[in-house]
Amino acid sequence: MVLLTAFINPAFNHEGATTLLYFPNGNPLTLESILYGFSAGVMIITTLMWFSSFNRVMTTDKFIYLFGKVIPALSLVLSMSLRFVPKFKSQMQTVTEAQRSIGRDVSNGSLLQRTKTAIHIFSIMITWSLENAIETADSMKSRGYGLKGRTAFSIYRFEERDKYALIWLSFCGLFIIAGTLLNAFGFRYFPDIRYAAFDMTTIPFYCVYSALCITPVILNFKEEKKWKISVSEM
């Protein structure tokens, strides 16, 4: 991906002060555009990583726990729609098999017949999903979801260690925001590559940022050690 963007970007972007060579159509190939393409690729990968780890960490129950009280309707809709796709898939499987048992097979017959069957299954699925959504909403309502004074069970408690983590994260966050405002992370690609000087004024910001990035790694490492010790003690 990184290599791909590093190749593609210079083909369309010719800005930059360092000309390496010229394309047949006369436009320059610049070092800056290659590096920009490279970092754009890295950025895309990072975004993908963010979302995959967000998916891993933020499960539906956590989401409902966080926003269930503040925005009950929206968080219900969100968690329902997030749940919708896998649920739809499995239900589709069930319906298809059931239809096959009564002779409506999507993998058999003429094209017209197969299409007919597929449309039939699809119509069943639509009806089911609408009904299912209403049912879920009704069921949540009858349990008093979103009402005042309703408590929700959760396995999360705010402990001492959470307090420390929160303090640490907000410290890092504020420090980095301040650094960004002071342009300590400043970097530009065009027309020439320039970045904030790497000196005593900016190094602290970089240190804090790398510390923030490494925090989950350290936490994981500690957990693993603890687990190993407790296993060996058993």
Add this chain to the structure above:
Amino acid sequence: MKRIICLILALVLLMTTTACSGNFAQVNLNEPISIPENGIIEKSALDKVRSENAIATFTGSSNDIKYEWTVFGSDINETRDINLEVSLNKSEKGIKISFSEADDFGFPALLSIYLNEKWTSDSATAFSDGEGVYSVSVTGSKTSILNISVDKVVAEWEIIPDMAIQSENTTAKNEQTSEKVTVSQNNSTEKDNYLSGVQSSGDRVYSDGTATEKDKYDTDPVPEGKPMPVEPENQEINNKKKHTCTFSIECSTILNNLSDLDPDKRHLVPSDGVILPPTKVTFYEGESVYDVLQRVCKENNIHMESSWTPVYNSAYIEGINNLYEFDCGELSGWMYRVNGWYPNYGCSRYQLADGEKVEWRYTCDLGNDVGREGTW
């Protein structure tokens, strides 16, 4: 395994910080300072401009004519108290300037004079004792702005639009006048072309001005007496026949609109606005303005980006010297002018003739500030 992935993630995150480009003003643009009563700008103020590598502007006015000095911190070598006050007086032919400062500044400074009227001429010459000393670029949309890069101060100048000189020359038909303008090189070439007309090379077709319809590339009728566009696919380049033309690239309009300029690009603007001074260029018969621009930029190591636009059957110049269209306001971009006329078609369709004078100029107002006539 998990740990390695985590480490990679941390590294990638670290790299992304470098990918977030912030607003990175390397050259500061200082707030305009008005020139005090006595005209003296103190050494300390100039020292500050130099140490900050900033662009400073000093404004004043004389006889209702505003003027502005633009000083680039990177140009300043030595500093001392200097007097930036000038007095401006309208004269019969042009405008008279007298400087309060007696010595040279020690660095080039750009003097912009904001006239209250519009000069028809798009270039002018500063004369001292009847001798041309500086060429002056005339910009501005509704009223003219005169830009002079001053590095030697003479007590008194008179700025006269070139058009006035030429009309004088043609009526008097005086040989002496050619001596008068030899100082500024580009001036003399322009005069030649105006006087002798364009020597046509090959079989060039001129417009008779009778066409009323747009051509198939959406080009309005070419004015009478101007060369018709030659489609790039029909251009035959004769490698044996060599001709010369004069090429120049300048962006002095940016200097009058520095506040609109992308802060990242300030260091790219030359303090006199000239990217390529008028240069004699050899080209082969049949080549277009675009072909020659491309070669000139390569030879002089000037960055240039263009894109082919099929609708107009021509290349479009997006940026020269990394100064791109829209970098200095949304009406900005590059335009070309041949012998004082802005062709109404693309530069790939203008086939050059021997001795023509091509100017590439950056505009901040759709060409109105660089002397383009007519409306869009």
